[in-house]
Amino acid sequence: MRRVLIRVAYDGTGFAGYQRQVTERTVQAVLEDALHALHEHPVATIAAGRTDAGVHATGQYVAFDTDRMTIGMREMPAAINSRLPVDVRVMSAREVASAFHPRFDARLRHYRYRLVVGTHTLPHLRAYAWRVREMPDVDRLNADAAAFVGTHDFTTFAARRKDQTSMVRTVRYSHWRRSGEHLEYAIGADGFLWHMVRSIVGTLVERERLQLRGKPPEETIGTLLAMGERRRAGTTAPAWGLFLHDVEYEQ
Amino acid sequence: MRRVLIRVAYDGTGFAGYQRQVTERTVQAVLEDALHALHEHPVATIAAGRTDAGVHATGQYVAFDTDRMTIGMREMPAAINSRLPVDVRVMSAREVASAFHPRFDARLRHYRYRLVVGTHTLPHLRAYAWRVREMPDVDRLNADAAAFVGTHDFTTFAARRKDQTSMVRTVRYSHWRRSGEHLEYAIGADGFLWHMVRSIVGTLVERERLQLRGKPPEETIGTLLAMGERRRAGTTAPAWGLFLHDVEYEQ
Numbered sequence: 001m002r003r004v005l006i007r008v009a010y011d012g013t014g015f016a017g018y019q020r021q022v023t024e025r026t027v028q029a030v031l032e033d034a035l036h037a038l039h040e041h042p043v044a045t046i047a048a049g050r051t052d053a054g055v056h057a058t059g060q061y062v063a064f065d066t067d068r069m070t071i072g073m074r075e076m077p078a079a080i081n082s083r084l085p086v087d088v089r090v091m092s093a094r095e096v097a098s099a100f101h102p103r104f105d106a107r108l109r110h111y112r113y114r115l116v117v118g119t120h121t122l123p124h125l126r127a128y129a130w131r132v133r134e135m136p137d138v139d140r141l142n143a144d145a146a147a148f149v150g151t152h153d154f155t156t157f158a159a160r161r162k163d164q165t166s167m168v169r170t171v172r173y174s175h176w177r178r179s180g181e182h183l184e185y186a187i188g189a190d191g192f193l194w195h196m197v198r199s200i201v202g203t204l205v206e207r208e209r210l211q212l213r214g215k216p217p218e219e220t221i222g223t224l225l226a227m228g229e230r231r232r233a234g235t236t237a238p239a240w241g242l243f244l245h246d247v248e249y250e251q
Numbered sequence: 252m253r254r255v256l257i258r259v260a261y262d263g264t265g266f267a268g269y270q271r272q273v274t275e276r277t278v279q280a281v282l283e284d285a286l287h288a289l290h291e292h293p294v295a296t297i298a299a300g301r302t303d304a305g306v307h308a309t310g311q312y313v314a315f316d317t318d319r320m321t322i323g324m325r326e327m328p329a330a331i332n333s334r335l336p337v338d339v340r341v342m343s344a345r346e347v348a349s350a351f352h353p354r355f356d357a358r359l360r361h362y363r364y365r366l367v368v369g370t371h372t373l374p375h376l377r378a379y380a381w382r383v384r385e386m387p388d389v390d391r392l393n394a395d396a397a398a399f400v401g402t403h404d405f406t407t408f409a410a411r412r413k414d415q416t417s418m419v420r421t422v423r424y425s426h427w428r429r430s431g432e433h434l435e436y437a438i439g440a441d442g443f444l445w446h447m448v449r450s451i452v453g454t455l456v457e458r459e460r461l462q463l464r465g466k467p468p469e470e471t472i473g474t475l476l477a478m479g480e481r482r483r484a485g486t487t488a489p490a491w492g493l494f495l496h497d498v499e500y501e502q
Binding site for chain 2 (some may be wrong): 009010011056058077078081086087088089090091092118119120121122123124126127128243
């Protein structure tokens with residue numbers, strides 16, 4: 001047996017999220033079906049993380065054990081892709097140690113969130129960017145975004161899951177970049193809480209919207225983080241602007 | 252009556268092209284259905300140009316005459332959009348002279364073509380960029396692209412239509428830009444022939460592919476243009492990487 005780590009990209013539009021559910025179409029079910037077909041027996045997988053319904057990925061990582069010793073790592077993506085629907089693709093594959101775990105061994109996770117500014121939605125972006133009406137001040141967005149860098153309790157900026165023990169995460173970078181009418185938020189952290197990126201983006205966009213109406217926010221991001229109260233944050237930005245961009249591992 | 256010019260964006264994926272056909276789903280039919288519903292009688296439209304099946308637009312322009320004098324130009328997009336499917340959107344509207352013609356009065360048309368470099372297709376880009384396996388040399392692509400600027404007979408780089416009289420067009424700019432694994436070709440001209448952008452892109456990508464295999468092309472782009480023989484050009488790049496970006500008018 002060999003443990004294989006694949007980098008997986010998907011268009012989240014047609015999925016009820018990553019994690020397998022009983023009746024809904026999920027990325028995990030579609031992947032495991034393809035692996036089942038390739039191996040001619042069921043194959044269990046472990047992913048770097050779950051993504052919600054509508055969230056996309058260019059760099060999700062999934063591990064599984066294979067007894068198909070004749071398939072090389074260069075051939076593996078095509079072997080799986082030929083059994084996958086077009087909205088999921090294996091981008092690359094490599095062999096990892098048998099104890100490797102894509103969630104616990106992740107060192108850094110990268111997410112991207114895309115905004116497009118305009119009065120009406122560009123159809124080809126309708127499932128891949130959140131449309132906001134007014135162009136935000138990118139310098140002000142970046143001043144807010146920088147406040148998330150470091151080790152913080154993210155209770156204010158996350159939805160709580162029953163199985164969640166610690167709300168503390170370390171953010172390595174957090175910034176916005178503008179290109180014409182497009183804005184992209186980039187964030188990297190050791191881990192993310194449920195709805196964390198979408199809460200951050202929703203809050204920053206809402207603060208900026210109020211600023212543009214001459215209502216500067218009462219609290220700084222630092223104060224909001226310190227409060228640890230979910231209701232202090234703004235709305236949760238929609239799922240379809242979010243991309244699990246990449247995950248980094250030690251080995 | 253007032254003549255209205257609307258800027259229309261669409262995701263070409265679900266359409267058999269712009270122009271109305273008897274049985275297929277087309278952008279024109281969907282637009283005229285929405286205008287019919289809004290006006291409660293049939294409304295004829297004239298577009299800046301036709302786009303093929305799968306080709307997208309962020310800036311197609313369509314004119315029609317309206318007797319709905321109470322709808323302002325600021326309200327017009329929303330009034331039409333509420334009757335359109337999500338893959339077509341009216342981005343803006345303005346009143347134009349009654350003799351205005353979106354095709355004949357166009358001064359400059361802008362197209363964009365998107366490439367993404369990689370071994371496997373990123374699912375969220377599968378309908379919006381042409382995937383090529385190897386990263387081209389952008390300087391070499393740009394040297395080739397520059398040769399299209401000016402007034403030329405584009406017979407080599409276009410499919411002939413029965414109704415086509417002149418094959419001469421004037422290209423104002425033609426260049427490539429790279430951002431990571433993404434490449435975008437931008438071209439502006441007084442007019443375009445059928446498959447012109449896709450023939451140019453297909454040829455440039457093919458020349459570059461041969462270059463990377465140590466086979467520099469025998470002819471320059473200037474020579475190919477002068478030959479005026481369609482079979483001298485390379486393949487036609489796929490429709491789904493192409494965007495009708497914008498059209499400029501005098502008034």
